Amino acid sequence: MDFEDTPELADFRARVRSWLDANAVRRTDQLFMSMEGEEAFREAKAWYKAKADAGFACLSWPSEYGGAGLTSLHDVVWAQEVENYRTRDGYFVIGIGNCGPAIQHFSTEDVKRELLPRMASAEDVWCQLFSEPSAGSDVAGLRTRAERDGDNWKINGQKIWTSGAQYSDYGVVLTRTDPDVSKYRGLTLFMIDMRQPGVEVRPIKQMDGGQHFNEVYFQDAIIPDSYRLGEVGGGWTGALTVLMSERLAISGIQPTGFPQFLDLVRSLELNGEPIADDPIVRERLATWYSQYAGLQAANKRMITAVAKGGVAGAEASLGKLVGAVMNQEIANFCCQLFGPAGIVSDENLSPERGHFQHAVLFSPGVRLAGGTDEVMRNIIAEQVLGLPQEPRADKGMAFKDIPTGPS
Amino acid sequence: MNFEFSEEQQFIRDQARNFLAQECTTQTVRAVLDTEAAFDGDLWQKIVELGWTAMAIPEEHGGLGLGYLELCVIAEELGRALAPVPFSSSVYLATEAIKRWGSAEQQQQYLPGLASGELIGTLAHWDGLGGVSNGKHSGDNDGVRASDGKLSGCKWPVADGDSAHFAVTSARDESGELRLYILDLEQASVTRQVLPSVDPSRSQARLDFEGASAAALGDGTVGESELAQLLDSAAILLAFEQIGGCQAAMDSGIAYTRERYAFGRPVASFQAIKHKFADMFVALELARSNAYYGAWALSSDAPDLPLAAATARVSASDAFYLISKENIQAHGGMGFTWEFDCHLYYRRAQLLSAQVGTAPHWKDLVAQRLLHAA
Numbered sequence: 141m142d143f144e145d146t147p148e149l150a151d152f153r154a155r156v157r158s159w160l161d162a163n164a165v166r167r168t169d170q171l172f173m174s175m176e177g178e179e180a181f182r183e184a185k186a187w188y189k190a191k192a193d194a195g196f197a198c199l200s201w202p203s204e205y206g207g208a209g210l211t212s213l214h215d216v217v218w219a220q221e222v223e224n225y226r227t228r229d230g231y232f233v234i235g236i237g238n239c240g241p242a243i244q245h246f247s248t249e250d251v252k253r254e255l256l257p258r259m260a261s262a263e264d265v266w267c268q269l270f271s272e273p274s275a276g277s278d279v280a281g282l283r284t285r286a287e288r289d290g291d292n293w294k295i296n297g298q299k300i301w302t303s304g305a306q307y308s309d310y311g312v313v314l315t316r317t318d319p320d321v322s323k324y325r326g327l328t329l330f331m332i333d334m335r336q337p338g339v340e341v342r343p344i345k346q347m348d349g350g351q352h353f354n355e356v357y358f359q360d361a362i363i364p365d366s367y368r369l370g371e372v373g374g375g376w377t378g379a380l381t382v383l384m385s386e387r388l389a390i391s392g393i394q395p396t397g398f399p400q401f402l403d404l405v406r407s408l409e410l411n412g413e414p415i416a417d418d419p420i421v422r423e424r425l426a427t428w429y430s431q432y433a434g435l436q437a438a439n440k441r442m443i444t445a446v447a448k449g450g451v452a453g454a455e456a457s458l459g460k461l462v463g464a465v466m467n468q469e470i471a472n473f474c475c476q477l478f479g480p481a482g483i484v485s486d487e488n489l490s491p492e493r494g495h496f497q498h499a500v501l502f503s504p505g506v507r508l509a510g511g512t513d514e515v516m517r518n519i520i521a522e523q524v525l526g527l528p529q530e531p532r533a534d535k536g537m538a539f540k541d542i543p544t545g546p547s
Numbered sequence: 548m549n550f551e552f553s554e555e556q557q558f559i560r561d562q563a564r565n566f567l568a569q570e571c572t573t574q575t576v577r578a579v580l581d582t583e584a585a586f587d588g589d590l591w592q593k594i595v596e597l598g599w600t601a602m603a604i605p606e607e608h609g610g611l612g613l614g615y616l617e618l619c620v621i622a623e624e625l626g627r628a629l630a631p632v633p634f635s636s637s638v639y640l641a642t643e644a645i646k647r648w649g650s651a652e653q654q655q656q657y658l659p660g661l662a663s664g665e666l667i668g669t670l671a672h673w674d675g676l677g678g679v680s681n682g683k684h685s686g687d688n689d690g691v692r693a694s695d696g697k698l699s700g701c702k703w704p705v706a707d708g709d710s711a712h713f714a715v716t717s718a719r720d721e722s723g724e725l726r727l728y729i730l731d732l733e734q735a736s737v738t739r740q741v742l743p744s745v746d747p748s749r750s751q752a753r754l755d756f757e758g759a760s761a762a763a764l765g766d767g768t769v770g771e772s773e774l775a776q777l778l779d780s781a782a783i784l785l786a787f788e789q790i791g792g793c794q795a796a797m798d799s800g801i802a803y804t805r806e807r808y809a810f811g812r813p814v815a816s817f818q819a820i821k822h823k824f825a826d827m828f829v830a831l832e833l834a835r836s837n838a839y840y841g842a843w844a845l846s847s848d849a850p851d852l853p854l855a856a857a858t859a860r861v862s863a864s865d866a867f868y869l870i871s872k873e874n875i876q877a878h879g880g881m882g883f884t885w886e887f888d889c890h891l892y893y894r895r896a897q898l899l900s901a902q903v904g905t906a907p908h909w910k911d912l913v914a915q916r917l918l919h920a921a
Contacts, residue, residue: 141549141550141551141552141553141616141839141842141843141846141847142548142549142843142847143548143550143843144548145548402917405918406918416914416918419911422910422911422914422915423907423910423911423914425913425914425917425918426857426861426909426910426911426913426914426917427861427865427910429858429913429914429917430833430837430858430861430862430865430913431833431862433837433840433858433862434832434833434834434836434837434858434862435833435836436836437550437836437837437839437840438832438833438835438836440548440550440836440840441550441551441836441839443548443550444548444549444550444551445551447548447549448551458828458829458832458833461825461829462829462833514818514822516825517818517821517822517825517826518818518821518822518825520824520825520828520829521821521822521824521825521828522821524828525801525824525825525828526801527801527804527805527815527816527820527821527824528805528812528813528815528816529816530816530817530818530821531812531816
C-alpha cells in the first residue's frame with residue numbers, strides 16, 4: 141500500500157498545481173462564490189476555455205476529440221488538486237461527464253469529430269434529457285416519441301428535471317420509438333440541437349426557491365438520423381452507459397456538508413462556550429467524520445481498481461447515497477443547534493452566511509436527483525450483492541398496454 | 548497510488564481463509580461458547596504452527612519479521628471465523644507492548660515464547676464501569692496502585708485473564724503517574740475469577756492483586772502516551788476482525804433470504820429486505836475503507852495514525868453492530884434461536900466493540916484528534 145505518484149504523475153500534479161495557482165482562487169482565500177445568473181455562466185465558460193487551451197480539459201479523452209490523450213489517473217490527479225480551488229466546472233459536468241462517454245461509445249467518427257472538441261472546450265454546453273413527469277425512478281417508462289421522417293426524426297413530448305437546459309446547445313435525449321414492444325426494447329437514444337424552434341425550456345421553481353432544473357417541451361423538434369446514438373430500439377443500453385458515467389462523475393463531487401460542519405465546529409461559540417466542547421456535537425462530529433473519511437478512502441480504493449484496469453462499478457452509488465443523506469442530517473442538526481435563531485437564514489446573522497438554512501431546504505433534492513436513495517439501494521442490492529429483482533407488473537407487456545393509473 | 552493489499556498479502560489472506568473454513572467452523576465456536584473452556588486449544592496450536600503468532604515479531608526473537616499489513620489480513624480472517632482463541636490479547640496487545648517498549652532482557656524473555664505460542668499474554672487496563680462520561684475518560688486506573696514493584700488492586704474485565712500467563716498491566720505509581728508493568732499471572736498473590744459475559748466464546752476475567760510482583764515495562768517511563776499508541780494499533784487490528792465478522796454475518800443473511808420464500812417469492816426480493824442489505828453493505832464498505840486507511844497509517848507510521856485508528860475503530864464498531872442486529876432481523880424468528888448462528892455474530896460484535904474501549908470513548912478521540920489536527 142502506498143499513496144505515492146509515479147514520477148510522471150508527480151510531474152503532472154506539479155504542473156496542475158502551478159497552473160491552478162495562476163488561474164484559480166484557493167478555497168481558503170475565498171469562502172463563498174456568488175452563484176447567480178448569466179454573469180456566472182459567462183465566467184465559467186471563459187474559465188473552462190482557458191483550462192482547455194492549457195491542455196487540462198478532458199484529460200483522458202483522445203486528442204482528436206479535444207481531449208489531452210492522457211489516462212483516467214490524470215483525471216484523478218486533476219480532481220484531487222482542483223478540489224482546493226473554487227471553480228465553476230458545474231455547468232459542464234453533465235456534458236463532459238455523462239454525455240461525452242456515451243457519444244464516444246455510440247456515435248460515428250464524423251459526428252464525434254464535429255461535436256466533441258466543442259464540448260471539451262465548453263464552447264458548447266450539453267444537458268441530459270431522460271426523466272419525464274411520469275417516468276422518474278422508472279425512467280424506461282418514458283413517453284417522449286421519436287418518429288422517422290425521411291432522414292430525420294421528429295420529437296414530441298416533455299422532459300423534466302433537466303439541469304442546465306437553459307444554457308445548453310445540445311442534449312442527449314432518450315425517446316420511445318416503438319410503443320408496441322416491451323418498455324426497455326422500444327427506446328432509442330439521440331443527440332439533439334437544443335437551439336431550434338421545436339424545443340422550449342421552462343425553468344422549474346424548486347421548493348427552496350432556486351431554479352436549477354427545467355422542463356423541456358418538444359414540439360416537432362428535428363433530429364438528423366446521424367445524431368442517433370446506437371441502434372434503433374437499443375436506447376436502454378446507451379442510457380445505462382450515461383447513467384453509470386453520471387454516478388462516476390458525481391461520486392467525487394457529491395456534497396456531504398461535512399467540511400462546512402467541521403468549519404462550524406472549529407469556530408462557533410454558543411452561550412459563551414465553544415461548541416467543540418459539547419459532547420453531543422463531538423459525538424455527531426465523530427460519526428459523520430467516520431463516514432466522510434470512509435467515503436474518501438473508498439474513493440481511493442476505487443481509483444486503485446481503475447488504475448489496475450478494472451471498471452468502477454455500481455459501488456459508485458455508495459457515495460451518492462451516503463453523501464446525500466449526511467448532507468440533510470448535518471443541515472438539520474446545525475439549525476437545531478442554533479436554537480430558535482436556527483430558522484433565520486439572514487447571511488449576516490446566521491453562521492456560515494446561512495449555509496445550513498439553505499442546505500435544509502435544498503438537501504431533499506439531492507436525495508432525489510441522479511437516482512433516489514431508494515434506487516441507489518436497489519442498485520447496490522441487485523447489482524453488487526446479487527439479490528433478486530422485485531417482481532414487476534409490467535414485465536413482458538407491450539409498452540402501450542402497461543397500466544398508468546388514474547390520470 | 549496503490550491502496551490495496553499486495554498479491555503476497557492477499558495470498559496470505561486466502562490461505563488463512565481456507566484454513567479457518569476447515570478448522571474453525573461455527574461448531575468450533577459453539578464448542579467454546581457452550582462449555583467452560585477458555586479457548587480452543589487445538590485451534591490455537593494449529594494457528595501457532597502456521598506462524599501467525601510469530602508474524603510481526605522480529606526474526607532475532609523467533610518471529611517471522613513480517614509487517615502489520617500481513618497481520619491485518621490475518622485479523623480479518625480470524626474475525627470472519629469468530630475464532631475462539633486469545634489471539635488479539637496475546638498478539639495485538641501483549642506482544643506489541645513488549646516488542647515496542649520492553650527492555651532487551653524482557654524482549655528476550657517474552658518474545659520467543661509469544662512467537663511459539665507457549666506464552667499467552669494480555670493487557671489488563673480497565674477497572675470496572677466507565678468509558679466516557681461528561682467528556683471525561685474514566686477507567687483511569689485508580690483501581691491498581693504500584694509500590695516497590697508490587698501491585699495491589701483490581702482489574703476487570705481482562706480478556707483472556709483466566710488463561711494468559713502474564714499481563715501487561717497499567718497502574719498508578721507512588722507519584723500518581725500511570726505506568727505499564729509486566730505481571731506474572733500465575734503467582735499466588737493474583738486471584739483470577741472468570742466473569743460471565745455476552746460472548747462466552749471468548750473469556751473474560753477479574754484479576755485481584757495483593758502485592759503481586761511486577762516489573763516495570765522497559766525503562767519504567769512507559770505510560771499514558773505509549774498506552775494510547777498501543778490501543779491505537781490494536782484498534783486497527785480489531786477493526787479488521789470486525790469487518791471480517793461483518794462480511795460473514797451479511798453473507799449468511801443474504802444466503803438465507805435468497806433461499807427462504809414468503810408470499811411465493813424469495814424474501815431477498817422484497818425491497819424492505821434488499822434495502823436493509825444495501826445499508827449493511829454501505830456500512831461495511833465505509834468501515835473496510837477506513838480500516839484499510841488505518842492499515843496503511845499503521846504500516847507506514849503516518850502522522851495521522853491516531854486519527855486514522857480512532858476513525859477505523861468507530862466505523863467498524865458501528866458497522867458490526869448494525870450488520871449483526873439487522874442480520875437477526877432479516878432471518879426472522881429463526882434468527883432469534885440458539886440453533887442459528889446469528890447470535891454468534893451479534894455477541895462477537897458486542898465483545899469486539901468493548902475491547903480496547905467502547906464507541907463513546909473512540910468517538911471522543913476522533914473529535915479530539917480531528918479538532919487538534921491542523
